[in-house]
Amino acid sequence: MNLEIKKATRQSFGEAITELGKKRKDIVVLDADLSNATKTNIFAKEVADRFFDMGIAEQDMLATAAGLATCGKIPFAATFAVFATGRAYDQIRNSICYPKLNVKICGTHAGVTVGEDGATHQMLEDINLMRGLPNMTILCPSDDTQTRWAVEEASNIDGPVYLRFGRANTPLIYEEGTKFEFGKAVQLGEGKDATIFATGMVVAEALKAQKMLKTEGIDVRVVDIHTIKPIDKDIIIKCAKETNKLISIEEHNMIGGLGTAISEVLTDACPAKLTRMGMKDCFGRSGKAMELLTYYGLTAEDICKNIRNKKV
Secondary structure (H helix, E strand, C coil), rough: CEEEEEEEHHHHHHHHHHHHHHHHCCEEECCCCCCHHHHCCCHHCHHHHHHHEECHHHHHHHHHHHHHCCCEEEEEEEEEEEEHHHHHHHHHHHHHHCCCCEEEEEEEEEHHHHHHHHHCCCCCCCCHHHHHHCECCCCCCCCCHHHHHHHHHHHHHCEEEEEEEECCEEEECCCCCCEECCCCCCCCEEEEEEEEEECCCHHHHHHHHHHHHCCCCCEEEEEECCCCEEEEEEEHHHHHHCCEEEEEEEEECCCCHHEEEEEEEHHCCCCCCCEEEEECCCCCCCCCHHHHHHCCCCCCCHHHHHHCCCCC
């Protein structure tokens, strides 16, 4: 992991969808008056004839995206995650998922690391909402390299996809050209003492914890779950059998998110205790991204405390 190179996954999304749009004429991008923040303004400048600013009308944007999908286009509809999955939930459910239309919903500014925008804009329930929808796929990349893969991968999936991106800069975890596989998590390290399951922005914190614990003689593996639905059941079961402790971490409500998805797998196939780290069924508050991760106990140091705890 290169801690010196940092880029927000929303920035990577804007760059990736522009590159993809130049190659594929069936790609169109819609935005709800937030293109400077979602970074679809890059696409708007370079592929202007296939960019549509729908104004502050997220429900209309998703319904229009559904219509474009019926005409053979592959629409990527972008706005803040709180609006994409919350305000337009009915359109996603009934106009996109029910007919299984080829629409890509791009939620930027997800999680508590939105920071100073505060509780109203810190979407902590989006994974829960999208997981519960039949026909929906969920991708939550952790860095620039993985985001570029996720955007292109989403374009090749026939059906609804929710892509979750962050506002804050995150370290470069993977080298350019790293190969990922849809539905298959990435295991980083072979540690037998514990497994840290992580997704999105906090994968970097999990890797920092891995490095810190190594100096104490505690060897852990990190599993980057970039595809939350369908989740990689095989690696969850494998880690449950091979490691002594299981931890999940996400900047999302602990109810219905990554930890819940992992728990469902364990309950069905390999009963084991999982310590879940996330937002404890509460709203966020205003503050700088790292200050909030510290306040809510979602840092590398907090992961280490949980793994050192003999009761885990």
